[in-house]
Each structure stands twice: as structure tokens, then as C-alpha cells.
Amino acid sequence: MLNTGTLRITTPTDNEIVLTRVFDAPRHLVFDALTKPDLLKRWFGPHGWTLVVCEVDFRVGGAWRFVLDGPEPGRSMGMRGTYLEIEDGVRTVHTEAFDEYPGNSVVTTVLTEKDGRTTLTGTVRYDSQEVRDAVVNSGMEHGAAETYDRLAAMLPSLG
Amino acid sequence: MQLLGDERQQQLDATFAALADPTRRAILARLANGQASVTEIAEPFAMTQPAISKHLKVLERAGLISRGRDAQRRPCRIEAKRLAAANRWLEDYRKFWEGSFGRLDDLLDEMKLDESKTTGATRKPATTDKRKRKQGDL
Numbered sequence: 001m002l003n004t005g006t007l008r009i010t011t012p013t014d015n016e017i018v019l020t021r022v023f024d025a026p027r028h029l030v031f032d033a034l035t036k037p038d039l040l041k042r043w044f045g046p047h048g049w050t051l052v053v054c055e056v057d058f059r060v061g062g063a064w065r066f067v068l069d070g071p072e073p074g075r076s077m078g079m080r081g082t083y084l085e086i087e088d089g090v091r092t093v094h095t096e097a098f099d100e101y102p103g104n105s106v107v108t109t110v111l112t113e114k115d116g117r118t119t120l121t122g123t124v125r126y127d128s129q130e131v132r133d134a135v136v137n138s139g140m141e142h143g144a145a146e147t148y149d150r151l152a153a154m155l156p157s158l159g
Numbered sequence: 160m161q162l163l164g165d166e167r168q169q170q171l172d173a174t175f176a177a178l179a180d181p182t183r184r185a186i187l188a189r190l191a192n193g194q195a196s197v198t199e200i201a202e203p204f205a206m207t208q209p210a211i212s213k214h215l216k217v218l219e220r221a222g223l224i225s226r227g228r229d230a231q232r233r234p235c236r237i238e239a240k241r242l243a244a245a246n247r248w249l250e251d252y253r254k255f256w257e258g259s260f261g262r263l264d265d266l267l268d269e270m271k272l273d274e275s276k277t278t279g280a281t282r283k284p285a286t287t288d289k290r291k292r293k294q295g296d297l
Contacts, residue, residue: 005264007257009249011175017252021260025267029274033266043262046255 019122027113030120031089034109044068049077060086064094081107096124170222174245177221182206183214187237190224194236 008020023030033039037054044051048071055065066079078099084106085093096105105126112119177183186200201211215235218224222241227234 005260007253007260009253009256011179011249013179019256021256023260023264023267025271029267029270030263033263033270039266039270043266044259047258049258 015126017124017126019120019124021120023118023120024116025118026116027111027118028089030111030118034120035092040066052076053078057083058086059083170241171245173221174223174241177217177223178245180214180217183218186211186214186218186235187223187242190235190237194227194234196232196234200235 006022008018010018010020012018033043035056035058037056040054040056041051044054044066045068049068051066052069053065053067055063057063060083062083064081064083068077068079070076080097080099081095081104083092083094085091089111091108091110093106093108096107105124108123108125110121112121178187182204185204189195189200189203197208197212197215200215201208204211215224215226218235219226223238224235225238227236
């Protein structure tokens with residue numbers, strides 16, 4: 001059983017990532033926070049990044065557009081996509097692409113509620129490994145810490 | 160953000176593909192404790208030595224292990240750099256979402272509070288109702 005606040009990430013196939021996270025809130029609130037621009041602006045983005053542009057045309061076939069400003073001046077990241085499927089309050093399927101990188105991913109988000117808590121399952125399917133790798137900054141350029149303990153510890157989690 | 164070169168992307172592909180197999184992950188966990196020969200690696204597995212050798216070849220091609228020059232023993236050792244690259248990639252991804260979701264937790268707390276303020280006068284929170292119902296059932 002998953003605890004609130006624990007993010008689980010698995011890579012079931014070469015071009016998929018599955019994120020699982022439990023929130024201590026009912027499903028309709030989580031769904032609002034995931035789809036309404038005024039709410040998205042308050043949480044979306046890694047530490048130090050701010051969502052400055054957030055346009056969401058929330059209907060099947062509707063487009064969305066995000067621009068995040070980074071911690072360093074002049075550093076920003078644009079994302080965009082289209083909603084493919086919407087099951088109000090429960091499930092969305094949308095495409096996602098980054099301005100500076102080629103390729104697309106399809107993100108399926110499913111919310112399930114139990115005892116007032118909501119489990120979010122996000123499946124990100126990339127059409128190429130290239131895009132998956134572009135999602136986050138490449139740590140390969142920075143000479144990663146090579147602690148054997150950490151390496152051994154990560155192995156079971158990759159299942 | 161810098162896009163990975165083609166070669167590095169292929170390396171990461173090979174790394175994740177090699178790590179997708181539980182036997183190969185177990186072999187890497189064993190090698191994380193120090194180098195070992197094929198015989199030593201095969202010992203805890205219910206597998207033939209040739210089967211283990213096949214897994215070792217996949218790991219070697221993915222750059223996750225290297226083999227020693229000693230013709231008899233050819234000890235295997237873990238190549239930490241490649242594994243660390245895969246690890247780092249997942250760590251960065253995790254950081255992106257943990258940062259976001261941490262803020263979402265705070266926002267949801269606020270939203271719950273707002274909701275209970277606006278509906279609190281007319282109905283009791285759902286959790287209280289549920290508890291009452293359960294007690295009633297007993």
C-alpha cells in the first residue's frame with residue numbers, strides 16, 4: 001500500500017514512465033488542481049521554476065500551453081499539447097511536447113479515490129527515447145556521484 | 160537543458176533495456192559488492208553457466224560491466240559510470256515531480272479548507288458522516 005507523499009516511479013518499458021502518487025484529498029480537488037490554470041500555476045514545476053504562462057482549453061481536441069521560468073535569468077522552458085480524451089473528474093489523455101526538442105509523448109492520467117485519498121497514476125509514453133531523455137536535464141554531463149551503495153539501492157526500484 | 164547526443168541516448172537505451180531483467184539486476188547487485196568470476200556469479204542462481212554468460216554479454220554490451228583480461232577467470236566488474244547515468248536520469252525526473260507534488264500537497268490542503276468553509280454551514284465533512292454510518296451499522 002502506498003503512503004501519502006511517496007512518489008513511485010517505474011520504467012516498465014524502454015519508452016514509458018509510470019508515476020504513482022497518493023494525495024490526502026478527494027478526487028475532485030486533485031482533478032481541479034491538475035486542469036485549472038489558476039491552480040496549476042501554484043504548483044506545477046520543479047523547485048525554483050515558476051509557471052508563468054498557463055493556457056488550457058479544456059475540451060477534447062483543445063490545446064494547452066505552458067511556459068516555465070527557470071531559476072537562472074533568461075532560462076525558460078515551453079511545453080504544449082492537445083487533450084485527446086477527457087473523463088471529467090477521473091481521467092485525461094493528452095499529448096505533450098517541449099518547444100526545444102523533437103517528438104511527442106502521450107500522457108494518461110488516472111485518479112482513483114479511496115477513504116478520501118486520491119491515487120494519481122500517470123503513464124507517460126514517449127514516441128522516442130530521445131524525448132524521454134530531454135524531459136529532464138542530462139545528469140550525464142555533470143559526472144554523477146558513483147557511490148556503490150546508491151547504485152545497489154536503486155536496482156530493486158527499477159523493477 | 161541540453162539534448163543528449165545520439166550516442167549517449169543509445170547508451171541510455173541499452174542501459175535501461177539491460178536493467179529491465181531481474182536476473183541481470185541481481186547480477187549487478189552482486190557485482191556492486193566486488194568483482195566476481197562467472198562461476199561465482201552463477202552460484203546463487205538456479206541457472207546454467209551458459210545462461211548466466213548470456214546475461215553477462217547483454218550487460219557487457221550495455222556497458223554496465225567489463226570483463227578482466229585473465230583468460231581463465233575473466234572476472235566481471237561493475238561499470239559504475241553507466242549505471243550512475245541511468246540513476247541520475249531517474250533522480251532528476253523524480254526531483255521534477257517531487258518538487259511539483261510537494262507544492263500540490265499544500266495547495267490541496269488549502270482547497271480542502273476552502274471547501275469545508277463554504278459547505279461547512281450546510282453539511283458536515285464526508286469523513287464524519289462515514290464514521291457515523293459505520294457506528295450505526297454496528
